[in-house]
């Protein structure tokens with residue numbers, strides 16, 4: 001009897017133990033699933049974002065003015081201001097563009113010195129100063145560039161300098177990068193100062209460089225110098241080209257995201273070279289210089305630089321911000337990144353554009369070796385263009401390259417004339433009036449979108465303006481579907497005609513809003529007002 005009871009007791013304990021062993025993890029799992037589902041169900045746009053949304057919308061620019069503006073934009077696109085390299089700019093086109101701006105916007109270029117002055121910098125760049133009445137307000141800077149990259153004309157379906165309008169789009173080199181901003185800013189400025197006759201409280205500057213596509217050293221760099229020499233030390237914020245309003249860029253997000261570049265990746269040109277033995281091609285060495293460098297490059301591609309995605313990354317916030325605008329599956333993922341961050345990070349690595357936001361990229365872009373078919377060359381050099389993630393230093397990147405190549409015969413050398421360190425991260429939270437001003441202006445023109453921060457993956461002229469402000473943003477008010485990415489610096493570059501109207505509206509609204517900051521509080525409304 002006793003034995004039976006003991007056996008029963010043991011059995012029960014075993015059952016309990018087994019129940020606990022299986023049941024507890026199941027319970028924990030259920031609680032986890034429930035917590036994730038609750039997070040997904042309850043995710044909503046944060047109040048401060050919501051408050052920035054306008055209560056009404058509507059274009060300010062009337063149609064007859066818009067047709068004129070469109071005509072001027074097309075005229076700007078027809079001038080081939082191509083930069084090939086720093087010593088090879090199209091100077092006659094730059095001269096023509098200068099005259100074009102001066103005759104298209106006469107009120108901005110003389111006779112109204114009480115409101116606006118314009119200085120031509122390095123022959124072809126422009127610096128406008130719009131003087132405000134309240135010297136206690138810190139000025140801001142809007143930047144853009146008027147040069148464009150070269151074209152492979154035979155690959156285009158349209159003449160890249162005809163600015164053909166097919167009803168929906170205008171096709172031209174520079175339509176997207178970056179003449180829409182040059183013309184959009186100046187149209188908005190002319191309208192703001194002379195049509196609307198706004199009284200300017202806050203001084204602001206417009207800097208238009210002419211060589212951004214080949215370094216910006218004569219344009220933006222000199223504009224920065226002129227500003228510095230005039231005694232301008234601080235800007236409230238700086239806005240230049242960069243990210244845009246993107247569609248289909250984030251997995252699971254159907255709504256356009258207006259991505260604001262709050263930081264910028266660094267830039268490094270690295271040569272990977274070997275100095276070996278030359279010889280007759282009939283008796284080749286086991287390993288030629290070309291073979292050694294090919295292997296090095298192939299290893300650099302096979303073992304990419306580390307990737308970074310955690311709660312301290314800007315991209316983490318990008319996705320948290322996207323959560324309320326995502327499909328349910330992605331709401332679940334983006335509102336529970338603490339659990340799903342590795343899955344997300346791996347998904348980001350699958351596509352070139354999102355991978356570029358989470359790691360230092362490695363692009364072999366030039367390869368020099370050999371000079372005759374029957375001579376084994378003693379040297380070979382490959383050039384690698386790195387875009388450096390803000391979580392790494394340039395030194396980290398070089399060390400990683402050397403380790404991956406793992407061959408002491410290969411020299412890995414940084415071009416010390418051209419490198420740029422990753423930019424600091426500008427504020428992008430609810431406590432940043434400058435970010436909110438930008439977000440508000442974006443939402444006024446693109447109410448169907450949401451605004452999120454991102455790390456700019458290419459370099460911009462902002463590198464020359466970093467000392468003026470801790471609030472440096474990289475954003476252009478253009479729409480880009482991720483499928484259209486190859487048109488950028490590629491063939492058949494285009495902009496939607498209606499988008500150009502939004503471009504002008506955006507810069508106008510930004511000027512109006514920036515004039516009001518600190519002069520009167522931004523209009524905020526409760527959720528139920530909408």
Ligand SMILES: CCCCCCCC/C=C\CCCCCCCC(=O)N[C@@H](Cc1ccc(O)cc1)C(=O)O
Pocket residue numbers: 177212213214215241242243244246249250315318353354357454457458459460480488
């Ligand atoms: C989660 C986010 C997904 C991100 C998807 C990415 C979308 C990208 C969208 C828009 C990008 C628009 C970029 C326009 C600006 C390009 C600026 C540029 O090309 N800069 C040159 C400057 C340069 C550098 C070195 C030179 O020798 C010459 C010029 C660049 O190559 O960086």
Ligand SMILES: [Zn+2]
Pocket residue numbers: 145177178212241
């Ligand atoms: Zn550009």
Ligand SMILES: [Zn+2]
Pocket residue numbers: 149177213489
């Ligand atoms: Zn460009």
